[in-house]
Amino acid sequence: MxxxxxxxxxxxxxxxxxxxxxxxxxxxxxxxxxxxxxxxxxxxxxxxxxxxxxxxxxxxxxxxxxxxxxxxxxxxxxxxxxxxxxxxxxxxxxxxxxxxxxxxxxxxxxxxxxxxxxxxxxxxxxxxxxxxxxxxxxxxxxxxxxxxxxxxxxxxxxxxxxxxxxxxxxxxxxxxTYSLPPRQVANGVVDSFIHVIEQYLTYPVNAKVQDYFAEGLMETIVEEGRKVLQNPDDYDIRANLMWAATNALNCWIGQGVPQDWSSHRMGYALTAQFGLDHAQTLAVILPGVMTYMCKEKQAKILRMGEVVFGVTEGTTEERVRKSIQACEDFFLYMGLKTRLSEYGIKESDLDLLVEPMKRMGWKLGEHGNIDYEVARKILAMRL
The missing domain is CATH 3.40.50.1970 (Rossmann fold)
Structure with a gap:
């Protein structure tokens, strides 16, 4: 730690x-x-x-x-x-x-x-x-x-x-929160889930309290998120989601561990240029970040897949792939799109999307190895 x-x-x-x-x-x-x-x-x-x-x-x-x-x-x-x-x-x-x-x-x-x-x-x-x-x-x-x-x-x-x-x-x-439209509810579920991911899905530093806390939050968000759209007036579901979302980004689980936040930073341009909801940008970009950085993030992807989504069978490579797909499937279940093309965004738009990173000189990710050129490759994977 x-x-x-x-x-x-x-x-x-x-x-x-x-x-x-x-x-x-x-x-x-x-x-x-x-x-x-x-x-x-x-x-x-x-x-x-x-x-x-x-x-x-x-x-x-x-x-x-x-x-x-x-x-x-x-x-x-x-x-x-x-x-x-x-x-x-x-x-x-x-x-x-x-x-x-x-x-x-x-x-x-x-x-x-x-x-x-x-x-x-x-x-x-x-x-x-x-x-x-x-x-x-x-x-x-x-x-x-x-x-x-x-x-x-x-x-x-x-x-x-x-x-x-x-x-x-x-x-x-x-x-x-009972009266919120389904789209806002789904966005909130996905947003809070990815807040946990950005602080958890990096590399192990033997921070057991933070890791177990993060895994519990993800399990809660996935479990209750799958229920809430069908049971919008269930107080216990709403209470668990509200408290999980607060704990997902109140600084507790990020103490003493490396953090990523590349999906968030890359997503800013999608909102600024194309008006996508914040959670919509994350649901598109995160699977690309996990796939492109799967070797660096392998240990945590495997752990998340096993604990949160029950992925336990197959070779290491297969389990990594299944775990990433399980995340994307969860976003789809919540009703969010996961491809840029589904929002009308084309390859010709990618230079515009990475321009802020180039101009600001951002180096993203827990290793600082995602520059604007790498970001463009990740976005291209999500077309």
């Missing part, structure tokens, strides 16, 4: 009816900006629950956060924060709303061009405190210190991280 330092300060409030706890979680007399998306929270009752819980607070609202949050939209919220002297942010939504709120929290105090936080690694010295009411199980953003933002003007999608943007609290009520 590698050396590490670890602190996760997020308070989790989990279970039925927990939105009512907001008044005890936000500092008294706060001027609160509630940040949310396209208005679904007004249809499913979450908005009313939040407003009722915030009686006695000065509450402002900012809606319209996109499924892949836009820098341009976030900056409008930053202007509102500065104009109204907001001192607490409340994200009510899924990962996109939470990521946007984290950027708003950072940009509101940033001296200089806020895009530099993403494009140039600008140091965040101060950020507004924020809390979360989670409505979609997927990204784990409710319990981590990272976010991803897109800039429409330049068609870029970039990430940033800072310990100052850990939420102060995260309210997780599985019941609020």
């Amino acid at each position: 590698n050396n590490f330092e670890f602190c996760n300060p997020v308070k989790v409030v989990f279970g039925k009816g927990t939105i009512a706890r907001l008044s005890a979680l936000i500092p008294a007399n706060s001027k609160v900006l509630m940040v949310y998306g396209g208005g679904s929270i007004k249809k499913n009752g979450v908005y009313t629950q939040v407003i009722d819980a915030l009686k006695g607070f000065s509450v402002y609202e900012f809606s319209g956060i996109e499924a892949n949050p836009h820098y341009e939209t976030c900056m409008k919220a930053v202007n509102l924060v500065r104009t109204e002297n907001i001192d607490f942010l409340l994200a009510v939504g899924g990962g996109s709303v939470i990521d946007a709120t984290k950027f708003i929290a950072s940009a509101s105090y940033y001296e200089g061009e806020p895009w530099d936080i993403l494009a140039k690694g600008g140091v965040i010295k101060q950020a507004l405190p924020l809390g979360v009411v989670l409505t979609l199980s997927a990204t784990g953003s409710e319990m981590n210190e990272r976010a991803v933002i897109s800039r429409i003007e330049t068609r870029e999608k970039l990430n940033f991280a800072s310990p100052l943007i850990f939420p102060k609290f995260a309210v997780l009520d599985p019941e609020v």
